[in-house]
Structures are given as structure tokens and as C-alpha cells.
Amino acid sequence: MTSGRTDWTIPQISDRSFGAVLFDLDGVLTPTADVHMAAWRRMFTDYFTAHGITPEYTDDDYFAHVDGRPRYEGVQECLASRGVELPYGTPEDPPGDQTVCALGNSKNGAFNAVLREDGVDPFPGSVAxxxxxxALGVPMAVVSSSRNATDVLKVAGLADRFEVVVDGNVAAAxxxxxxxxxxxxxxxxTLLGVSDxxxxxxxDAISGVQAGAAGDFALVIGVDRGAGADDLVRAGADVVVGDLGELVMP
Structure with missing residues (x-):
């Protein structure tokens, strides 16, 4: 554990300093949101088509029901938006469409295949x-709903940057x-030993910004990668940027 420091000042709020930074992963540090979106689109489009479910799945569904949520919760939320209910099943269900977990596992297989084949590079502004x-010694953590966060960090060359990673596996455990x-x-x-x-x-996700706003955190920064700056502010973001490089002092 680290006691944390309070010496990070950002240009947008130059009269305050902060002691730790807790990052979402997909869409914040790495452009894996695009991989996730493509995998969800393929899975839901196939399922909706096979079962005659309308309206068709769009990327608006991703931002409204899936983005930032745990995998199986995202499946439930999107199905509920079409009035569809499936048995929950268990995380051990094989990929398919008989249960919520089976659908979620179908999507996960597609994501892992793309990650292995294409890799992923972090956003340059995020690396900056x-x-x-x-350099300032500010404690950092990754907090991701994904169960693939550790693999993504390794592929992106960021694994050694974070002493704490709280992903979907940790949350479940x-x-x-x-x-x-x-x-x-x-x-x-808590794992960093730093106060909220x-x-x-x-x-970058509406649900993630809402999570930050629901806690007693010093600041919630929204990164607009497609959710929309106004929607991020409405969800509780104190500051919205288009790229994390904007938070680096000149």
C-alpha cells in the first residue's frame, strides 16, 4: 500500500491538487472500446436476427445499455430494452444463446480473437x-468492468504501470x-491506501461516470470518445476532455 500524495494539479482546475488517479481502461487508456463495440454488434445482430427481435441493434444500444457495465449485466440491460428475458445461467455456460451468460461468453470469444490477431496500442495522450x-509519484489504478483487463494491459504494454488492477474478475471474487x-x-x-x-x-462511459459521481471522490473526469460531452456532464463528470493529453501541464 501507498499513503498517496496530493501534488497532481491539472490545467482545468489549477487551484486544487489530487492524490491518486483511478482509470477506466477501455476507451480511456486503450481504444479497445472499438473492439468491444464490434464484438457486441456482431453478437446482438446475430441474436436479434435469428429470433426476429426489433428494432435492430445499433451502436446507440452499446452506449445506452452496455458500455462500462459488467458483461452479463450489459446483456441483460440490452435484452430488457427489447422486452426479452432469458435465464441468467452461470459464467461457465458455453457460448450460445440459451442464457444471459452464454450470450455474454459468445461476445467474449469474439473480443479475445480480435485482441490476439490485431493487438492494441494505447492512446498517445493517455501515455503522456x-x-x-x-514522474510525480502519484498512485494509479485501473478499474474496469472487463474480465480481460489484465490481458489488454499486457498487449498494450501498460501492465507494469499499475500496482492495482480491479477488473471484472476481482469484482466477482x-x-x-x-x-x-x-x-x-x-x-x-482502498488497495492503493488512498482516501476517496x-x-x-x-x-469515458456514462455508467462509469455515474459510478464516480456516486462516490465521495475528489473529481470525476469524463473522456469523450463518443458518449457525448453533454451526456457525460449530466451523468456527473466535473471536467470533460477529448484526450487525456489535455490534462498534462504544459
Whole structure:
């Protein structure tokens, strides 16, 4: 554990300093959101078509029902938007369409295949911010709903940047509710040994911003990768940027 420091100042709020930064992963540090979106689109389009479900799945569904949520919760939310209910099943269900977990596992297989084949590079602006925070000694954590976070960090060359990673696997093991509840972010701050009150949450998803706003965090930063700046502000973001490089002091 680290006691944390409070010496990170950002240009948008130059009169305050902060002691830790808690990052979402997909869409914040790496452009894996595009891979996730494509995998969800393929899975839901195939399922909706096979079962005559309308209206057809669009990327708006991703942002409204899936983005930032734990995998199986995202499946439930999207199906519920069409009035569809499936048995929940178990995480061990093989990929298919008989249960919520089976559908979620179908999507996960597609994501892993793309990640292995194409790899992923972090956003340059995000790396610049990580470099700046590392130089200051500011504690950092990754808080992701994905169960693939560790693999993504390794492929992107970021694994050694974070002493704490709270992903979907950790949340399940600890019994933590997923975003938009604040619990996973609070748990990450606890593992860092830093108070929520001096910690910054950085998110690109509506549900993730809501998670930050629901906790007693010092600041919630929204990164607009497609959700929309106004929607991020309405969800509780204190500051919205288009790229994390904007948070690096000149």
C-alpha cells in the first residue's frame, strides 16, 4: 500500500491538487472500446436476427445499455430494452444463446480473437498523462468492468504501470457490484491506501461516470470518445476532455 500524495494539479482546475488517479481502461487508456463495440454488434445482430427481435441493434444500444457495465449485466440491460428475458445461467455456460451468460461468453470469444490477431496500442495522450503522473509519484489504478483487463494491459504494454488492477474478475471474487455503483473504484482506492476524497476517477462511459459521481471522490473526469460531452456532464463528470493529453501541464 501507498499513503498517496496530493501534488497532481491539472490545467482545468489549477487551484486544487489530487492524490491518486483511478482509470477506466477501455476507451480511456486503450481504444479497445472499438473492439468491444464490434464484438457486441456482431453478437446482438446475430441474436436479434435469428429470433426476429426489433428494432435492430445499433451502436446507440452499446452506449445506452452496455458500455462500462459488467458483461452479463450489459446483456441483460440490452435484452430488457427489447422486452426479452432469458435465464441468467452461470459464467461457465458455453457460448450460445440459451442464457444471459452464454450470450455474454459468445461476445467474449469474439473480443479475445480480435485482441490476439490485431493487438492494441494505447492512446498517445493517455501515455503522456501516465508518464507525467509516474514522474510525480502519484498512485494509479485501473478499474474496469472487463474480465480481460489484465490481458489488454499486457498487449498494450501498460501492465507494469499499475500496482492495482480491479477488473471484472476481482469484482466477482470480492462480491462488488459493478458500475454504475462506485464500489469497484472505492475498492481500488482502498488497495492503493488512498482516501476517496483525494482520488480522481477517469471514465469515458456514462455508467462509469455515474459510478464516480456516486462516490465521495475528489473529481470525476469524463473522456469523450463518443458518449457525448453533454451526456457525460449530466451523468456527473466535473471536467470533460477529448484526450487525456489535455490534462498534462504544459
Amino acid at each position: 498523462l501516465l508518464d507525467a503522473l509516474e 470480492e462480491g462488488l457490484p459493478g458500475k454504475p455503483a462506485p464500489d469497484t473504484y472505492q475498492y481500488a482506492a 476524497a483525494v482520488s480522481v476517477v477517469v471514465e
